[in-house]
Amino acid sequence: MPSLEEIDPRTLGLRIAEARKARGKTQEEVASHLGCSRPTYIAIEKGERQAKPEEILKLARFFGLRVHELVRSGEPVMDLQPHLRAVAEKMKDADGPALRAGIDELQKLAEDYRELENLTKSPLRYNYPPEVNIAARIDVAQLAESIAVQERNRLGLGDQPVIHLRSILEWDVGLRIFYWELPAAIAGMFAYTSELGCCILVNRKHPPVRRRVSMLHEYGHLIVDRYKPGIDYLSYSGRKPANERFAESFALSFLMPASSVLSRFNSIVTATGDFQVSDLCRLSHFYFVSVEAMCLRLEQLDLAPRGTWRSLKESGLAPQTAATLLELPSHPEADRPYPDRYLYLAVQAFEQGEISQGQLARYLRCDPVSARELVAECLTNLHVEDDGEQRNLQFEFHRSLLAEAK
């Protein structure tokens, strides 16, 4: 039979077991659905017995999966989903089903990413910072500030605003940052796996300025809690533990370096003799952060009195309206669930004939026509001729420029 022998019983068993656990089903329940004994089903999960094609079909329907998802090659990423699910089980306030769906999607996105890297032979380069232990009685905010400066220097970012944050954290650090819908109170989650490194899922429901804080917050966890997967709420009641305070301060310090904020604040006050709400809005736009984050940072740096943000909030300041009145242009921010690199690898794999059109649409989480639009977008480049005429150039993704140079 074509390709049936290419389905590894062990990998298939692992995927079946993972799908079962994700849905909270017992081996007994699945065996009963298949119409076989529990020992026979256990043998399928263990890869000791190859599931029959009709059993695979039944299992896919039972789990609500596509057959391809069960029989695709490549083992599931083992140390991501179960650990995050264990964390989610302890979070009693969170919307359990939506949170579990988010964890499942992170697992799928991470596996898809690994598959695309394998198909295109393009592994991600990791350049992680050293781990840091937080000693007792240390000022966590100061530590976070100092590590954020070190990180910026290590990545060659100086103290200027970082607009393309997601791309930089992926290219230069090797973080895999995905967006997906999570319960509104959840900011994001983080897990480190031996195979895929650091995987971060940020709540797609939140605006870009909040997502930037969330991804850096999770990055902070990579520094102090590397092997401890975690799920973060937007806010905590009561005193936060030291690692949370570190991650929170790290995110703000990284986005708004003290030296840069101080210098710009000084230049505004020196020039105008004042610092008004419009200056606050402009500064927040400059660093691509929320007005709230900017104001709290000014308070933290003693450039604005403590309680300024609370007072502005109570007075009914609407940051979005203020930004419109000041005609501040919106920043470019890709809203896709996966990073740009993932998109380009999927297009490359498709162009090389490694994945089909249907698979491309699945990888890109869209319908076939939208997938074609994304391919055209990636392969087409607008070129301005010497006479000013504009035309689209189509590129062949797999053409080697180095081979041509030889």
Add this chain to the structure above:
Amino acid sequence: MTDVAVDACCLINLLAANCVLPKPPLQKVNPKGSHRTHELTSLGLVLHVPAVVASETLYILGPDHNDPAKLRKSPIDLDPYFTDGILQPCDVEGEDETAFFVGFANRLDDGEAACLAIAKNRNWLLATDDILATTLAVRQGVVVLTTAELLKRWATNTKVTEQEIAAAIQSIQRFARFVPRSNSPEVAWWLSHLQNE
């Protein structure tokens, strides 16, 4: 009659052409039967669509009524096509076909795998533009038809004008965002009709 299993991407192209498939509702030829097997005279083929393919054939682009210069996604409803027998519903059946399907699903998405399994098992043709599906089909001895080949058949059988062919190609490019690959044998034919415009 020549039977063809059509995958979602190819079906979307045919629908986008807006002239290759008859538009439902058709005039009733046989009022007794709601499901008629229809050999499309324009193509000389019977087009079969597996259930999983129908579930993947979701959207096509169409003019935005508020701004005709723009396009917007519009959902595809295949039910009238099935009711009028323009398309035939089918599904993976029997032990051999299921085995083929599961085997192909190792490399392809479910819709493409179902089409190939059915075409292989029933000695049908496969309509696809996908490189990977075509490679696997050729290995299995399954004959493949592409969108461009289907368009050529339509043009020959219905004796349409060059302008009508060009309009169909433009519609496919505009509403399904499809262009044959630069190395495909039909690309020259495809482009020649656009250049004549």
